[in-house]
Amino acid sequence: MTVSANVTAFGDADRVIIFDTTLRDGEQSPGASMNLEEKLRVAEALEAMGVDVIEAGFPVASTGDFEAVKAIAERSSGASVICGLSRATKGDIARCAEAVKPAQRQRIHTFISTSPLHMQYKLQLPPEEVLKRVGESVAYARSLVEDVEWSAEDGSRTEFDFLCRCVEAAIAAGASTINIPDTVGYAVPEEYAAMIKGVMETVPNADKAIFSVHCHNDLGLATANSLAAVKAGARQVECTINGLGERAGNAAMEEIVMAIRTRHDSVPFVTGIKTEHITKVSRMISAITGFPIQPNKAVVGANAFAHESGIHQDGMLKHAGTYEIMTPESVGLTKSTLVLGKHSGRAAFRQKLAELGYGDLGDNAVNDAFTRFKDLADMKKEVFDEDISAIIDETAMRGHDRIKLVSLEVKCGTVFRPPHAVMELEIDGQTASKDATGDGPVDAIFKAVRALVPHETVLELYQVHAVTKGTDAQAEVTVRLREAGKSVNGQGSDTDTMVASAKAYIHALNKLLVKRERQIPGGIAV
Known part of the structure; x- marks a missing residue:
């Protein structure tokens, strides 16, 4: 299958594909590992919010990772592409293909380092051998699945001419998505956009692939670099919930999506993300990984829609647009501050869960959460939305504890x-x-x-x-x-x-x- 770079796999030239790697790159954050049940919960939530591609893991890494990717593939409804990562070796690629096989829509994402530094010290291979492996690995992956993505690890520090040769070889071998990552968060927006545009204009078969970007946040530029690349022609952004990821993390999905939605005048594109799910999924990831969300975190932080300054409060009372560029409701926050109390019944509790985006819970989970809510209401004078979210997330996490x-x-x-x-x-x-x-x-x-x-x-x-x-x-x-x-x-x-x-x-x-x-x-x- 060949796809024009000007028209994404979703048939819209202005559509930006959201590739979520929370379960792969995000899980590589020290201490952020998830067990199988947690991964299944996250994958289900990502699919429900409209994520186009879910990178479910690195199947060859361990038996546990393989089983998690396979289980996610088995349970996927087909709304999202289920992707597995592999190095440029036949063993990795075959294992990845086996893991994603149960999915209705499968992708193998294979990669190899292309920067001089990585080729010399990490791979210890000459450039020509790396180029050969690009074509061989993509061709083998393409023989196993229809949808293949190839990545140039440390792409932003790769010599331009060699990068173009590798991209051309990958597309010729069957890759329909080309990812040029800023692996170490070194790029700045102007140069990164120029590089993406330059590759797309230089590589003769570039029109047969969708170009993707995967930016790390070591200099705090992951979101800016991703958006600059989109404006330069990239049509897939790889990101994570809450910006989770190695070192300083990845581009945060909520920032990418809400920047595109809020600044459509400057970034005239669309995504398929149901933004009303953002807050719920953000809190779920925080609860599962144990990584608290900093209060001043963009979009999902506790202070993102809080106003303490007297000048700000006065402006908000006159018109919300004076200090809010997006509405709380657009990311899934409800207008009400106080939620229920100790005299509230089960029906009201269920209604509040639905308002908070937890309407799909089973009876047992609702009953357990309601019991905890009543216990909490006996101890607290006021029960807030955040309290109920904490109850739901903790109830879900404790179900199978030994x-x-x-x-x-x-x-x-x-x-x-x-x-x-x-x-x-x-x-x-x-x-x-x-x-x-x-x-x-x-x-x-x-x-x-x-x-x-x-x-x-x-x-x-x-x-x-x-x-x-x-x-x-x-x-x-x-x-x-x-x-x-x-x-x-x-x-x-x-x-x-x-x-x-x-x-x-x-x-x-x-x-x-x-x-x-x-x-x-x-x-x-x-």
């Missing part, structure tokens, strides 16, 4: 020295309890967990922030554990910070128990 918190009692302060924790856990269906002391209450709690479930880990991160305002706000705690070179994040929320801390540690420990080996030989950084 270790569950049954009870916790903590004694601390100036009288109780050293701080003392009494904990009861359910471990694989059996309950056990333990007393422990520590330097502080959190230390005592974590020592109690270690005594009940012996393990060797290093605590790399302990972070607390309030879900909402007020002294009765739920605390959301993030814990990062490292064991045998692998990091995982756990998250817990509760009005009691100590309980939230215990939940977060136990959540991280549960993820360690099911975590598969994800170390990739040679490393990848497309």
